[in-house]
Amino acid sequence: MDNNAMLETILKCNRCGTCQDVCPTYQVSGDEFSVARGRLRLIRMGLENKLDLNNEPDIDTFINQCLLCKACEVNCPSSVPTAKLISDLRENYTKLKGLPIAKKVLYRGLFSHNHRLIPIRKLTRFYQKSGIQGVLKVAGVFPSINNLIPEMPKFSVKDRLQDIIKNIPNPKKKVAYFLGCSVNQFFSQVGEATINVLQANSYSVTVPELLCCGAPHQSSGDIEEFKRLAKYNLEKLSGLEVDAIIVDCSTCGSILKEYDELFKDDLKYKEIAEIVKNKVVDISVFLLEWGYKINPNNDNKMKVTFHDPCHGVRGLKVKDAPREILKKIPGIELIEMKEADMCCGGAGSYSIFHPKISRKVLERKLNNFNDTNTSVLVTSCPACMMQLGYGLRNYSIKGEVRHLVEILAEKL
């Protein structure tokens, strides 16, 4: 959006205050500068040249503290797209100033070249296993990343693809599985579960060689890099002869579905993006639509609750499917937690760059989990899994975080 269009959009905010009710950063702070209405006010003053947005260090803090969780957007009676405005603003800022160094290392250095995550996983695992976790902190760039990273798997999903992928004769459907960076490297058990569940239900699976979906780059405003990644992925994905593109990472899924918006001025890619968009589907929705089986004899009693990832409930608009699946599993009792669809504070690398407010948002989520008295916190996005898992470990809360597909894979 250009500045004029941005201003016209912001003027639709009539300061009704409704967003206070749903904005996680306001809910935990009570500060007007931490709610959509306040953020919009500051942006508006910038656009009206009453503030120099690019040279106020404070502005950067207040605007970047937005989780981009979109809770305000879907609840705004005036439909003001606050998260979208803030990403656009970050884009302009990044164009002008470049990325802060830490983000550059993290995003361009690591996620853009996802093979570089391999040594990270291996090193981290080595440190975790050898008991000198503190060493990572010495790296200095991201002091808190050490606590965040879950127990590292020995192998990535890609390492093991040859063993996992099976030939399915007469498949019910042919699907491609979009294997995201985080699942591949940090939660390989999730990726394996997804493939296993699909194959066990007679869907044939291919796992194309792709790049990062671009989520970290988008949220930090590095649009140039975001476009490069998107183009590559679109070309690969559109060349596949499959019925659906399955995602088990809500973030990747909703970003893939935003590619058409990214290329709204580029007819060629826009067209491809639309075709791809229509094929991208969350695994829970896909299974509900095309069928799956559950072993009726495996009815271990288990109380679970479900946390909606922002990118799931508001990005992919998936809310009921995972719940329907959980409810139908014998032995499982689903107990809804309060504010299930409120952001957990993970928001990609947010917890690394805004530790204080991220912690408060997380604590609120953990309290809501505790109140359910369940032992399993089910969700469907690795970014949430990382944040929630960290929360349970760090606060010594009994319970485990699991992806929906992990549970399904056990019940095959």
Next chain:
Amino acid sequence: MLNKKNIRKLTELVGGEDYLVCTKIPLYTFSYDASQYFGNPDAVVFPTNTEMVSRILKYTKESGIRVVPRGAGTCLSGGAIASNGGIIIAMNKMNKILDINPANKTIFVEAGVTNKQIQNAVESHGLIYAPDPASMNVSTIGGNIAENAGGMRGVKYGCTKDHVLGIEVVLPSGEIIRTGQLMGHNDQIDLTYLLCGSEGTLGVVTKALLSLTPLNSDVVTMTAIFSDLGDAGQCVADIFASGVVPTTMEIMDNTLIRAVEDYTKLGLPKEAAALLLIEVDGYPSEVQGQVPKITEIFKKNNAVSYDIAKNENERQALWKARRSANGALGKLKPSMIVQDVVVPLDRLAMMLKNVSKIADKYGITIAQLAHAGDGNLHPHLLYDYRIPKDVEMVEHACDEIFREALAQGGTLSGEHGIGLEKIKYMPVAFNEASIKFMKSVKEAFDPDNLLNADKVLP
């Protein structure tokens, strides 16, 4: 302007930097409420208990610093704005529920709790807190009391002041007083009613004891569609005249229906001139008797069609639509003034029509919403503040609406308050003697004129 010493002292009084805002950028986010007014405070303090509020007010009195109380900042008349600098006392972090007594049907809360917090806390006891302003999800009980907020259920259950049993208030001197059922032996006169609706000009509410209402077992929610706005107004008057007392009677005009439908996608009739939302509650036998009476009156007033919500989901959807009415209009124009005039019920139909005529006369868009059961009209005047002609026309239209309401035997404000917005109409609505009396009350409470100083009184 505050000096360094003031800031240091205030920081000390609220217990640290986390509870005070005094830097430029974050202060800008306390420069507005939901009205068209802006004004930057010099500092914002967030007290967390009554004694802090008291110490702050003692200090501001000593130092001659102006003070504006603030809750959630959803005021529609500019009441929460620091129009002449000074400090804002933001009460929203004083937000604990202190006690719920289901047997006595009371709840005791700090002033910063939101109306929704209260509703959620009492729901499991089969109780409600009856006042339910459309801003209930965020507006605070302190703000509700200060504005004597009304709600959709107001027709049957009354407004805020009918449910306040007692309050704790810090006076501009720093003195703490308790009223009503909270009164101790030293307190003499019950000031509850005087303070309810005093718009933060007489004292800062810190705690409140509120009465709760049993949730009625049976609720029926109905909508009727009209091709004429006046018919909808007449329908409301007729329902009342028939002896039925619904909990809610809300009218939305065509502009509002379209704006709300854009957001909620409920399938509201975008062509209709008016939509009337009615809810009745009570024992099943009571309710079942009322429904046919009401539908009869719908027909008599030429309703194009009517409908009854089939389940709780449908009912909630209608309520969400109604609550989003004010916000949804933001999409149409960047600025909006919400009027709040009240007319006698038998004049409602005429008033609705006359407001439409005023809109045509000045060539502006006025979206009409009415808490029809109370004769309370909310014409929403939409304009673009960047177009001088728009601003001028809206001002003329405002004047004319007020004059019209007064001519019909009505008043300036039902529930949104006078604030900054309606001061200029006070001399039209009240005679000199009344205004003089109001001023003397203000002076008795706040002789230095420091608390919400430029509001309400001309």
